[in-house]
Structures are given as C-alpha cells and as structure tokens.
Amino acid sequence: MSTVNLSAITKQFGDVTAVEELDILIKEGEFFTFLGPSGCGKTTTLRMIAGFYYPTKGKVTFNDKDMTTVPPEKRNTGMVFQNYALFPHMTVFENVAFGLKVRKITKSQTKKRVEDILKKVRLDQYMDRQVSQLSGGQQQRVALARALVIEPDILLLDEPLSNLDARLRDEMRNEILRLQRDYGITTIYVTHDQAEALTMSDRIAVFNMGKCQQVGTPTEIYNQPVNDFVAEFIGETNLIPIAFKKEKNNEKIYHCEQLDADIQVQATEVNIAEYNRNDQLLMSIRPESVQIDKASLTGENVFKGEVILVQFTGASVHTYIKLSSDAIIRATDLNEGPSTYLTNGSKVNVKLPADQIRVIPKARM
Amino acid sequence: MSTVNLSAITKQFGDVTAVEELDILIKEGEFFTFLGPSGCGKTTTLRMIAGFYYPTKGKVTFNDKDMTTVPPEKRNTGMVFQNYALFPHMTVFENVAFGLKVRKITKSQTKKRVEDILKKVRLDQYMDRQVSQLSGGQQQRVALARALVIEPDILLLDEPLSNLDARLRDEMRNEILRLQRDYGITTIYVTHDQAEALTMSDRIAVFNMGKCQQVGTPTEIYNQPVNDFVAEFIGETNLIPIAFKKEKNNEKIYHCEQLDADIQVQATEVNIAEYNRNDQLLMSIRPESVQIDKASLTGENVFKGEVILVQFTGASVHTYIKLSSDAIIRATDLNEGPSTYLTNGSKVNVKLPADQIRVIPKARM
Amino acid sequence: MLNAEKRKTLLLLIPVILVLIGYVLYPSIETLLESFKKNGVFSLENYSDFFGEKSAANFEALWNSVYISLLSVLLSALIGIPLAYIFNRYDFPGRQFFSNIAIMPIVLPSLVGVMAFMYLYGEAGLVPNAIKDVLNLSEVPFSIGGITGILIVHAYTMYPYFYMTTSSALNNIDPSLEEAAYNLGSNKFKVFWKVTFPLLTPGLVAASLLVFMVSMASFSAPFLLAGGFRVLSLQIYFSKINGDLEMAATQSVILSVVSISFLLFMRWYQDRKDYRMASKGIGAHRSEVSNPVLKWCMVTLGILAMIVLLLPHATLLILSLVPEGAWTWQTYPTAFSLENFILLFEDPNIWDPVRNSMVMSLLACLGVFVFGIITSYALVKRKFIGKNLLDILVMIPWALPATVVGMNLILAFNEPSAFSFGKILVGTFWILPLAYFVRFIPLVVRSTTAVLEQMDDSIEEAAQNLGAKWFYTFRRVVIPIIMPGVLSGTLLAFVQAVGEFPTSVLLYTLDNRPISIEIMNQLRMFNIGQASAYGMIQVGLIAIVMFISYKFLGVKTENTL
Amino acid sequence: LAGGSEESGGKSKNESGSDLEEKVVVYSPHGKDILSEFEAQFEEEYGIEMEFLDMGSQEILDRVRSEKNNTQADVWWGAPQVNFDQAKDEGLLAEYKPSYADALDEMYHDEDWTWSGTSITPEVILYNSKEISAEEAPKDWDDLLDPKWEDELIIRYPLASGTMRTIYSSMIYRTYKDTESPDEGYEWLRKLDENTKEYSANPEIMYNQVAKGVGNLSVWNMPDTVMLAEEKGYPFDYVIPESGTPVLTEGIAIIKDAPHPKAAEAFYEFVNTKEAAKLLAETYYRIPTREDVEDLPEWITETEINPMEIDWSLFQEKQSEWMEYWDNNIKNAEKDLSEE
Numbered sequence A, B: 001m002s003t004v005n006l007s008a009i010t011k012q013f014g015d016v017t018a019v020e021e022l023d024i025l026i027k028e029g030e031f032f033t034f035l036g037p038s039g040c041g042k043t044t045t046l047r048m049i050a051g052f053y054y055p056t057k058g059k060v061t062f063n064d065k066d067m068t069t070v071p072p073e074k075r076n077t078g079m080v081f082q083n084y085a086l087f088p089h090m091t092v093f094e095n096v097a098f099g100l101k102v103r104k105i106t107k108s109q110t111k112k113r114v115e116d117i118l119k120k121v122r123l124d125q126y127m128d129r130q131v132s133q134l135s136g137g138q139q140q141r142v143a144l145a146r147a148l149v150i151e152p153d154i155l156l157l158d159e160p161l162s163n164l165d166a167r168l169r170d171e172m173r174n175e176i177l178r179l180q181r182d183y184g185i186t187t188i189y190v191t192h193d194q195a196e197a198l199t200m201s202d203r204i205a206v207f208n209m210g211k212c213q214q215v216g217t218p219t220e221i222y223n224q225p226v227n228d229f230v231a232e233f234i235g236e237t238n239l240i241p242i243a244f245k246k247e248k249n250n251e252k253i254y255h256c257e258q259l260d261a262d263i264q265v266q267a268t269e270v271n272i273a274e275y276n277r278n279d280q281l282l283m284s285i286r287p288e289s290v291q292i293d294k295a296s297l298t299g300e301n302v303f304k305g306e307v308i309l310v311q312f313t314g315a316s317v318h319t320y321i322k323l324s325s326d327a328i329i330r331a332t333d334l335n336e337g338p339s340t341y342l343t344n345g346s347k348v349n350v351k352l353p354a355d356q357i358r359v360i361p362k363a364r365m
Numbered sequence C: 001m002l003n004a005e006k007r008k009t010l011l012l013l014i015p016v017i018l019v020l021i022g023y024v025l026y027p028s029i030e031t032l033l034e035s036f037k038k039n040g041v042f043s044l045e046n047y048s049d050f051f052g053e054k055s056a057a058n059f060e061a062l063w064n065s066v067y068i069s070l071l072s073v074l075l076s077a078l079i080g081i082p083l084a085y086i087f088n089r090y091d092f093p094g095r096q097f098f099s100n101i102a103i104m105p106i107v108l109p110s111l112v113g114v115m116a117f118m119y120l121y122g123e124a125g126l127v128p129n130a131i132k133d134v135l136n137l138s139e140v141p142f143s144i145g146g147i148t149g150i151l152i153v154h155a156y157t158m159y160p161y162f163y164m165t166t167s168s169a170l171n172n173i174d175p176s177l178e179e180a181a182y183n184l185g186s187n188k189f190k191v192f193w194k195v196t197f198p199l200l201t202p203g204l205v206a207a208s209l210l211v212f213m214v215s216m217a218s219f220s221a222p223f224l225l226a227g228g229f230r231v232l233s234l235q236i237y238f239s240k241i242n243g244d245l246e247m248a249a250t251q252s253v254i255l256s257v258v259s260i261s262f263l264l265f266m267r268w269y270q271d272r273k274d275y276r277m278a279s280k281g282i283g284a285h286r287s288e289v290s291n292p293v294l295k296w297c298m299v300t301l302g303i304l305a306m307i308v309l310l311l312p313h314a315t316l317l318i319l320s321l322v323p324e325g326a327w328t329w330q331t332y333p334t335a336f337s338l339e340n341f342i343l344l345f346e347d348p349n350i351w352d353p354v355r356n357s358m359v360m361s362l363l364a365c366l367g368v369f370v371f372g373i374i375t376s377y378a379l380v381k382r383k384f385i386g387k388n389l390l391d392i393l394v395m396i397p398w399a400l401p402a403t404v405v406g407m408n409l410i411l412a413f414n415e416p417s418a419f420s421f422g423k424i425l426v427g428t429f430w431i432l433p434l435a436y437f438v439r440f441i442p443l444v445v446r447s448t449t450a451v452l453e454q455m456d457d458s459i460e461e462a463a464q465n466l467g468a469k470w471f472y473t474f475r476r477v478v479i480p481i482i483m484p485g486v487l488s489g490t491l492l493a494f495v496q497a498v499g500e501f502p503t504s505v506l507l508y509t510l511d512n513r514p515i516s517i518e519i520m521n522q523l524r525m526f527n528i529g530q531a532s533a534y535g536m537i538q539v540g541l542i543a544i545v546m547f548i549s550y551k552f553l554g555v556k557t558e559n560t561l
Numbered sequence D: 001l002a003g004g005s006e007e008s009g010g011k012s013k014n015e016s017g018s019d020l021e022e023k024v025v026v027y028s029p030h031g032k033d034i035l036s037e038f039e040a041q042f043e044e045e046y047g048i049e050m051e052f053l054d055m056g057s058q059e060i061l062d063r064v065r066s067e068k069n070n071t072q073a074d075v076w077w078g079a080p081q082v083n084f085d086q087a088k089d090e091g092l093l094a095e096y097k098p099s100y101a102d103a104l105d106e107m108y109h110d111e112d113w114t115w116s117g118t119s120i121t122p123e124v125i126l127y128n129s130k131e132i133s134a135e136e137a138p139k140d141w142d143d144l145l146d147p148k149w150e151d152e153l154i155i156r157y158p159l160a161s162g163t164m165r166t167i168y169s170s171m172i173y174r175t176y177k178d179t180e181s182p183d184e185g186y187e188w189l190r191k192l193d194e195n196t197k198e199y200s201a202n203p204e205i206m207y208n209q210v211a212k213g214v215g216n217l218s219v220w221n222m223p224d225t226v227m228l229a230e231e232k233g234y235p236f237d238y239v240i241p242e243s244g245t246p247v248l249t250e251g252i253a254i255i256k257d258a259p260h261p262k263a264a265e266a267f268y269e270f271v272n273t274k275e276a277a278k279l280l281a282e283t284y285y286r287i288p289t290r291e292d293v294e295d296l297p298e299w300i301t302e303t304e305i306n307p308m309e310i311d312w313s314l315f316q317e318k319q320s321e322w323m324e325y326w327d328n329n330i331k332n333a334e335k336d337l338s339e340e
C-alpha cells in the first residue's frame, strides 16, 4: 500500500558500480518485475529498497516520504532473500512466526496465520522440522511463507520460486498474486522465468549492467522492445541487421545485407521502434511469427531455406532454417506429434509477415 | 565414463523416508535427468551417488564396482550443490582451481584451465573477487565452473542453472552438453525446468515421494506418460476421468461422466497406457492438441464450450474453455498478436483429436 | 566391517584419546583414588566427611563457589558480549585499536593484577580516595572487597573469554540472517536477542564453560579480596596446607563434578538446536552504519572502556615506577624513578625467565593448537559413541584447580611411564611445557568448537567431491574457515601460559624458571615495585606477541569471510 | 689484589675439589638478595657452583615431597620448625650434626639433628606509628581485645601463614596448658575476631592496609617489621608483649638422598658461621640462634624478648584441629560480606 520511488539511484561497491542512475516509480498495489541478466543489479536494487544498502547517490521514497536512510525495520517491507536467510536455530513454525511475534500478534492468532500460510505453501506437515532438515525447495517455501505471512506494505521477492517445480511454482504464483490483489500490496519481483514475469506482472523493468533499459507492461515489453537487448532478452527472437532504404505508402522498406533482399515492414509504432539517425538497426521477428511451409507461400518477405535442426521442447517444436550462408532463422510451432516434424535438409519456404516484424536500434552500452 | 547403478536404494532420516527402493541404471556417457516435485528425494539420491550419504539399504555401483561405502573423494564425481557450497575464504579463481590443485595439475596448466572455464561461464573478469562479493547467479556459475573444470567421470548437477536468466542458461546448457559429449561424461542432472529436461536429456526419471514413477526418453515421457502424475508433472495437460465402455474397430470408446459423452480413442500403444482392471482411468490431452474454433468442427470428440479466460505467456496464448459445469479444458495456441485472442464469454467448438488423447491410470500412492 | 567414514573417525580419535588418557585421565585418576583413601586404605570416609561432619563449611563453600561462578559468568557475558558486538559490527574511527585493547585484561599477571585492583579500588585505593579528595567527602565513597570485589575482578579478568569467542562467532554469522530479521520488523534489540544472540550460542556456551570453571577454581581473587570468605577452591588449598591431602582430593573431585555437570548441562542446551548456517550461497557483508551521532557515541564508549580497562595496567606501571618507601602510608605516590627497573636489570640473568616463559609457552601452544583443532573437529563433525565422555576428558584440566592439575602431573610423572617414554619427567625442562599443554587444551578446544559448530557441512563435502583427501580438505578448507576461533583460543592460551603460576610453582626447575615465579619471588620479598616492574615486562611482552600475531595472522583471519 | 683473590680461589678449589661434588642445590625462601650474596661468597670460598631455587617454605615442602623419587635438592635452608618436623615425619630429611652444635641451645635443633636452627623470629604487635603513639599502643596480647581497637586490626589470614598459625595456636596454648581445653583460647580469639577489620590474603596487603591506616594494628614477626620500617620506609613500630611471645625457629636441613651430600654439608656449615650469622643479623634482620655471635646490632641486643614456653609437639598435633575450629566457628565470615 505504498508507492516506491527510486530517483537517480547509484550504488557502488568500491570500484564496482552495481546500479547506475536508476529512476523508477512503482505505483501503489502494483506488481512490478525486475528482469535482467545475472549480475545486473537486481538484488542490489531490492536491498536498497529494503534498506540494507544505502545508495551511494540518489533517493528512495515511499509515498513521498524520504526513506533513503530509514533503517530496514521501520520500512515494513517483506523480503524473500535470494539465499533464503532462514534462521537455523528455529523450526519451520518459528521461522514463519517470527515476523508476527515481533508485531505482537496474539499466540492463537499467530498459530492460525502460520498454519494457514504453511498450508498454502504445502509445508503444513513440516511445521516442527529444523530448517536444515528440509530440501532446497522446501526451504525456499519457508522463506516465502515468512515474508507473506506478515502482509507487508511492500513485498520484495528475489527469485522466490527458482527452486520449485513448475506445478508448485504455478500454485505459489497464484498465492502470491491473490495476496497481492487482496491486500493491495505493492510487490517487486525478481525472476529469471520470463513466462512468470510476463503472466504475473503489471509492469516490467528490464535491466542490463546496472542500468534500466525499458519499463513497460508485459505486452509492451514483448511486442515493442526498445532495443535489441530487450528483444533478445525477453522471449526468443530472430535478429537480423538491416538498413533503412525507403518509405512506401504505409510501409517502410529496409535492406538486409545478409539475405541480400529488401524487407517490408508496416510503418506503425508497433513495428518500428524509436531510433536515432546514426543507430545501427536490426529487425526482430519472434519465432512463432515465422511461417514455414513446404508448399510455396504468397505475400511479402518470402524466402527459401533449408531445415538444419528440429528441436523438441514439449509443447512446441523449434525448427532452424538456413536462409543464406550467414542467416539462420528459427521458427516455433506447436507440437502436433512426431509425424508433423520437418526433417533436416528439407527445403521450405519461409515468410516473415510485415506486421510481425519490429525494427529496433542496437542498444548503446 | 562410468555406468551408475542404483539397486534397491532406500534412505531414511529418522522416521522420514526420503528415497524408497530406487532402481536405476544410468549408462555410460548418458545425460540422465531427475525430475520431480520439491522434496521428492532428488538431492538425497545425488548425494548418495556422490558418497555424502550412505544408503540405509541397497547398493551403489559404478561400472560394476561396488561403491556403496567408498568415500566421496575416491569417486571422481563432480557435483554442483543446490546451495553452491563455495569456499567462503577463497577467491573465484581459488575456488575453481581447488579441484585441479588436488589433482596436482601444474600451476600454468591450472591457470589456463581455470581461465578457460571462467570465460565459458562468463566470469573471467571476476576472477579475483571474493565469492561473497558476487551476485547469486554469479555464485552459481562459480559452483558450476568448479565442478566442470575437473572433467570428472560422473557429473552431478543439482539445479545448476536455477538462478540464471534464460539466455545465460541456454549458453550454460550448451557448455555442459558440449563437455558431456566431448569427454563422454556420465551426467546426472536435477532441474525443475521441463523444457531444459526435455531438450537436454537422453533419458529422464520422474520421481514422486521418494519413488521413481517412470524412466524414459523425453518423448516417451511426454507422449506416453504411464500415469496421471507423470502426465500432469511433465508439461501441461488436461485430465478428465473416464471409464472404459467398449472397443470398436481400432478405436476404444470410453465414457466420460463429466462431459456426459463418449470419447473415442485410437487403440494404439501410444494412446492407451498399460493399466489394471481395477485402476481408475483418466484421459489426458495436451493443451496444444486441443483444437478450438468459432466455426463448427467436424470429426470425433467435438464439444461446445465457452471461453472463460485468455492468458498471454509470451510465445503462446492459453485459452480456458468451460465444457460443462465441472469440466474446464485448456487450449494453447501460438501468439499471433492480440487481434487473434478470443474474448471471454465467446462460444466455441472444441475438438479432442482421437489420436492425441492418452488414456492413463491414476498413480498409486 | 568398518566403512571408510568410521575408519577415518577412528584414525582421528586414536591420537586424541591417547593424549587425553596419557596426560589427562591417567594423572587425574590419582586424585580420584586419593579421594577414596583414608590413611592409605580404601574408604568412603572422605565423602562421608564432606557431606557429614564438615558439611556446613563445605556446603557453604560449594554454594558460594557455585553462585559466584554463575554470577561471574553473567557479569563477564554482560561486558564481553556487548563489547564484542560493538567492536565487530560497527565501523568507527579507532575500532581496530580499541578491539585490541579489549583483550588486555588477560595480560595482567593474576596475583599482581589483583593487587593492582586493590591499589586502585580498595579502601586505601587511588580511585576512591581521589574522589573523596576532589569532592571533599569525609569517607571514601566506595571500595571493593568481599564478594563484590571478587565479582568485579572476575568480570574484569574473565570477560575476554566472552569477548574473544563472541567476536569470532559473530564474524561467522551470515549477515543476511540479521537482515531478514530487520526486514520482518524487529528493532535492533529484538534482532540481537532473537537472532544474533541465539546464533552465538556455540560461542557463548564455550565462553560460559570456560568462565564458570575458572571461577570455580579461581584462587587469587577470593583469597586476596576476601580472605575469610569460604569457597571450594580455597577449601582445597587449606585442606592441603593443613596436610589433609585426601580431603583436598575429595574436594577437588566434588568441584570437578560440579563443573562437569555444568558442562553437560550446557551441551544439552546447545544440542537442542542447530546452528549451522546453510543458506544458499554466501551472503553479502558488513551492514553499513552512517549515523554520525551513533558513530561518535561508539568512539566515546570505546575510549571510556579503554580507560577503565587499562587503569589496572596503569596502576601496575605506577607501582613499578615508585621507588621503595615512596608509597606506603601516603595516599598518592610521592616519588617516581626508574629504580625498580634499574635494580632488575642489574641482574645479568634477567632475561632467562622471560626466555623460558616464551619458549615453553610457544611449545605448549603449538601442541595445543594442533591437538585442539583435531579434537574439536572430531567432537563436532564426527559421529561416534562416547562423545560426551571425550568432551568431559577434554574439560577436566580446566575443571580441576590448577594446583591439583600440577599435583596430578607430579604423581603421574615422577616415575617412568609409557607416556613419558620411560623417563622421569618431574624435575626436567619438559614437565612445564607439558603442564601448560594440558592446562590449555580446553581453551583451544572450546573456542574452536564454537566456530566449527557454525560451519556448514556442505563446504567440506564440496572439497571432498573435488577429490581432496580428508587431510587436504582439513588443511585447505576447514582450518582457514575456523582460523579466527582457533587463533583466539591459542592466543588466550599463550597469554595465560606466559603468566601461569599455580602449576608452574609446583613444577619449575632451575633451568626453566618462568616469569611468574620471578614475580612471585619479588612479591615474597616485599619488593612490590620490582614485582610490578617484572609484571610490566610481561605485559609488554605479551602485547608485542599479540601485535605480531595480529599483524601476521590477523590480516589473514580478516579475509576468511 | 684482584690477582691475589683469583689465586686463593684457585687454591681452595684444588684443596677441596677432591671430596666436594661439582655443585650444591639449595631450596630456600630467603629471597634473591640473601641468596645471591651467599652464592657469591660460597662459590668464591669453595670454588663449586651453588644453585638456588627461591620459593616459599610451604612450596619447598611440597616440592621435596614430590621429588622424593628423584631428589633434586641438597639443602633446604629456611623454614619454621613445624615444616621441618613435618618433613622429618615423612622421612624427607637426612641427619647432620654441624660443627657448631655446641653453640646451639637445644631449643633450636631437632633431637635427631635432622635440622638445626639458624635464626629466631619473635612475634610482636605491629602498629602504625603515624596514627598511634608509642604510649597509646597496646602493650600485651590482652590489650588487643580492648573495644577501643574495634575495626583497627588487620590480620594476615591465619590459615595460610605459618607465623599467624603459631601466634593463634599460642594464644590457645596459653590457657590450654593449664586447663587441657582450648575453650578459653577460643573465646579469646573470638574477641580478637570482633576487633578485626579484615583478614588479608598476603603480607603485602596487610602492610599496605596498616600503612595507609585502613586499620592500624596487626600482629606479625619482629624481623620483618624492623626490616620494613628501616629499609622500606613503612611507618611501623612494634611492641613485644610483656607476658611473653612465641618465638619461631628458622632452620636448615639436608635432604635425604641428596645428590651432592658433601657439598651440602659444606654449605650447611657455611651459612651458619659466626660471620654469616652476623651478616644476616646486620643486613637482613635475622636474630641468630648461635649464642656465640658477637657485636650484634642494637635492635637485637637492646630488646628484651620473653619467649613463651611452647610444646612444639603438641602444636604439631593440635594445630590443625584448632585452626579448623577457628575457621569453621570463630571466623566471622559476615565481616567479609558486610563491607561493601
């Protein structure tokens, strides 16, 4: 039930700059996700919000109240630590009850709430175990329960589900979302699971090397990435360098060196990202948008290619197609059984629909 | 370069039975994956192979040599611990070099190999950092590098990539696979990422509550699960209780109470799992095999339903359709842009193709 | 058939058990036997005496000993833990310096130390009289003596046990645990009580044991500060002086039984919970403090503590600088000169005792260092039957009064035995290093155990998995991680060995006369000035050793985390 | 001159080297000053090495006892006769009758010559001469019980001190010898206890407390009191109780199975020559036992000592019991508690 505002935050450890000039405003009750490669400063940012690090520069405000140097215990945030940080001398129950005890909740009330949350994270029969006797995933769930049970103003979750199986993760996700919606808890979530980030988040911030690259809703981030880093980092994509050639009606024509061909792209905001005159340009097309067919295809941007690899990933099948000596494109299709898989070496036609392509600049480092 | 044979292994901690009567034979150079829900005994099994636990009952053999009570340092296994277990008093370099030093590799050789592997896990510029100054994912990669660098006979990886982003995970996967193939290292892998398990593994064992449910290749496991636990755990599926009615030509007819209709299933091995006469039966159909259309559909197993939820997950879109008061079915389609999404409440036709359904028994607990 | 694990455990245990049996159990058995003898024949009379005829005095003594010891534990903890916490958790100017000062009390030679206290705070002492004169009071406002005196001296001299074990344990606590507690809304106080403090349990248990047992056996303080006050250690001494060796033995046995019960109780208390910090990966480090007010409060506190802590040393210095006769009836010393030092240095052999003390302490510490590490490792990380028994054996040299330990060694080694390789050790150079070794085993074992209890097992497993043999793992992984604990234990042992008196006096010979004997002799000749000068030399020496070990080893221990 | 002494040293070595062992080991509580001086003189005279261990007399007894199987020491120089008696009973001492035996009163040696006395120490009442004038000071033991001295006495804790044990036992013995019962003596000690401010654990503390006026009276031995007053500037003076005072004998003995018996005898003789006795008296305030020493310092010749008749064997027998009684029943432990 707080807004969180990070203004121009920088954090340095000695010479290392972990976070640089970060500006983010997280709205009340929002489910906000930090996405980014390992070591890009997500944990560091969370820790500054929780109050374990003081920013080297910049300000942290909650609801317009300056919190930059307020000690952590006065911030009413609930955090799931990346390394769990469970109290080894307490049982599962005691670990989870800790925050409630501190808040002077009555014994019976505490017991009820702890049992409740433990049931939700499927650990009710482990209540009296020492935490060292739990498996990795069980420990992670204790950490999660401990943060959730206090129903904080701000929930900070640092990869809280990384050690859980898909099924359990799904349940936990729903639990988190339910809590977050019911109590309107502002939630900041760090995850490496993109599907998770995309399904759960109200908005996402994509980080790279201590800097924020893009902030937006999941569909914005996925469908309208601002640069190649974001496009490549979120979801699979095919990136091929291109150069602007000309504009024609409501289409733009780009030339692609690698394919030695022109590419037509719809001239809408969705298909063309903002870029500067001297930026290097790339076209990005998601594998699932690539159409392949053994028979010939009609329309714009159709190329011939050869299947070089078919990969099975459960629900879907990836097909890698070589379009030219240095351009390989990947297409994803739903798995309809082994009989439908293409075989290596077969010749196919590939279509890159003009309304599915996005032109983006290369990210500046 | 070893086979690993677990025969009738049981491990108890006090009253808790973590692993029960496990029989698994892992072939030389195989990439073998353990899959299963949190707390099902994966780590425990790995630790018995590495030699940190002695089985309460049963035998561990490598290449027909009984290793049950051989101490860990004589097993030449390389393990990535679920909690990393990095040496806190050493730098990144020293951590990774540890195993080589023990093996009396020369200084220059060690340096070369460590630098090499650190480059591969993208940590070359962190060589001289103390491990406490690394981010979670960076620490995990140190643990990975430390196990890989010694090129062991058997590689034991306990969720080695859980804290990495998708891109890095992809690279690391390839690195592991390359090493594994080049040196023929027998690899046992624990992961919660199904796509990972399905793409990388030669074979997969699915665990539940300390017991092995099914062992098979990824396609076997995915397409021919032996029971509802496996079907549900690996990939998404729709499960609906049915009862056998009659056989007709090369089709079997089952009755479905919930839909109040008969279901036709092809009578092949792929579509009908082995079951006993008094097993409860279920039909399983993967969401990507469910066909939906606003227009009417022809053929067998067609039902009418109403869309109740559309979920966007990046590359694909999930649609939940209510077929009857207590039967909801999920269908997955590729994401072809917001314009193609169905809206809640719209009436659709649903087809469950007879060759995509699998009839399975309920798992006995 | 023995599996590899069991074989290793056995291999570890054999030397440990041999040493303990040879140098602890075998000598102590003499005392036990003695306690069951009356005029040379076996009888239970001593015990029936203890609980019968003389029970009033004995029980009074026992009770006094126990409650003084418990209070000493409490007071030492109250001083040691907060100091350790402040010096290890907050970064403020001079932190390193203050934290070194904090262990200075153990440097004070015990007898001279207590006397310095009396000169400071006694009825005729400097501080009460200075206050009286400044405020123009008719009476001194306070003076120490009696039980309060004993407790104050105990707290002062024993809090370093708490300080050092707490410091090394604190450095091993994963900071993210405290952060988690803050995050859940606890204030500093709560975090300390509910998280930090319980996690320090292994260290606190170690320190409590050490302090409890030292106070049980403490001699100088009750003797000097409350001559008539009955405690068990004095009863033993008087029984011995009165020539009733059997009763002395009986009382020693009772004292050990109490100490060992305390040990078992603490062990039970500690074993109820788990203190191994097995969180995933390694947490980030020292939390930051940027409150200037707090910072300066800390500095002030540091300076104040330093003054109080160093006052006895200063008194010792003053005493050593006062020429004979210049501070007898006078409230304040009337003259200063280097006379005492000059007198001392006129003796050409002045450095002999110094060298002896250093050499013997070094030898003993080396032994204790190696033995302590192996033993605590076996105690903490290995499973075997009879662990409690081993633990008791380890603690016996600490539970028994020092004189009794000395007597035991005499009885055991004034004839050839297998453990002395067929030689008579009494009367040779080697008996004293051996005595120091035996005396200080518990110190190193306890402080090492405390740190080992906190170590996550999987770190060791990782090393083994990488192919490291047990010994290599031990050397390269375990030892560096537990080094702070081991070093603090060994340093304490060294410092105490240099000043060790009660066993030295029974065992020294012409060739290995240590410093403490020299100080005692000066005292006996009423040369308090020269005794203090010698004391100052000892203090200086130990300070140098501590400085060196900090410079060369301390730097490394900082890196361990 | 230097050459001459060197020559004589060499000569004596030649003379006596034939029957003396190469060194003599002495255990003694006399302190470095005395011992070093005698070491130098002895080595010069006999040309053999003297080694000494300087430690308390109780410690010597313990040590001699513990070294029984492996004797290290030759001579035990200095301890009250009770210690020697105890050692004798345990069979730790050798017999030796010195050449000056005739000059010793039979009070000052053991009947079997296992030890002989070298000096005597009379016990006295010690007072702070800055606070109490000579007239005011108590004149006899019984004066100490006067209520005006309440909380003025500082007493060295008697159990641990030979001197104090002797004084206390003597107080009991004064009446015991007639009544055969210690009760009157106990009563006397109880009254003394009432006037006692504190019991000090060691002499140093007692001196300090008396000197600084924490309490102004004590009982102690005469030589130490004189020495402190004259050498170390303490404001002490003493009164020899009129009714008589116990006199302790300090002795010397040769240890049984001494490794260097001949040298031991030489040393035994050497430290109790007339010259030596005089030196000890003049410089170290020790009253010689020999009756044939002349030109003794004034403080010895001037003061009149009235030695108390004491049956040392009775002391030996009863002392422990009496002291234990005192410790358990008389000593007021509350005293230590009550002062804050």
Ligand SMILES: Nc1ncnc2c1ncn2[C@@H]1O[C@H](COP(=O)(O)OP(=O)(O)OP(=O)(O)O)[C@@H](O)[C@H]1O
Binding pocket: A132, A133, A134, A135, A136, A137, A138, A163, B013, B016, B017, B018, B036, B037, B038, B039, B040, B041, B042, B043, B044, B045, B082
């Ligand atoms: N030392 C122990 N004492 C008691 N029970 C234990 C101990 N270690 C593990 N267990 C229990 O054994 C079961 C299996 O644990 P294991 O660590 O093998 O699970 P896992 O499959 O690795 O799970 P995860 O995916 O969560 O890591 C769990 O239920 C766990 O609680």
Ligand SMILES: Nc1ncnc2c1ncn2[C@@H]1O[C@H](COP(=O)(O)OP(=O)(O)OP(=O)(O)O)[C@@H](O)[C@H]1O
Binding pocket: A013, A016, A017, A018, A036, A037, A038, A039, A040, A041, A042, A043, A044, A045, A082, B132, B133, B134, B135, B136, B137, B138, B163, C284, C285
């Ligand atoms: N105490 C420290 N001292 C020095 N550098 C540090 C410290 N803590 C973190 N860093 C560095 O700061 C950068 C950001 O770290 P952070 O933990 O925020 O990454 P992250 O985004 O959480 O990564 P991951 O996904 O791997 O957990 C990393 O490069 C890390 O090495």
Ligand SMILES: [Mg+2]
Binding pocket: A042, A043, A044, A082, A158, B135, B136, B137
């Ligand atoms: Mg992180």
Ligand SMILES: [Mg+2]
Binding pocket: A135, A136, A137, B042, B043, B044, B082, B158
């Ligand atoms: Mg696990």
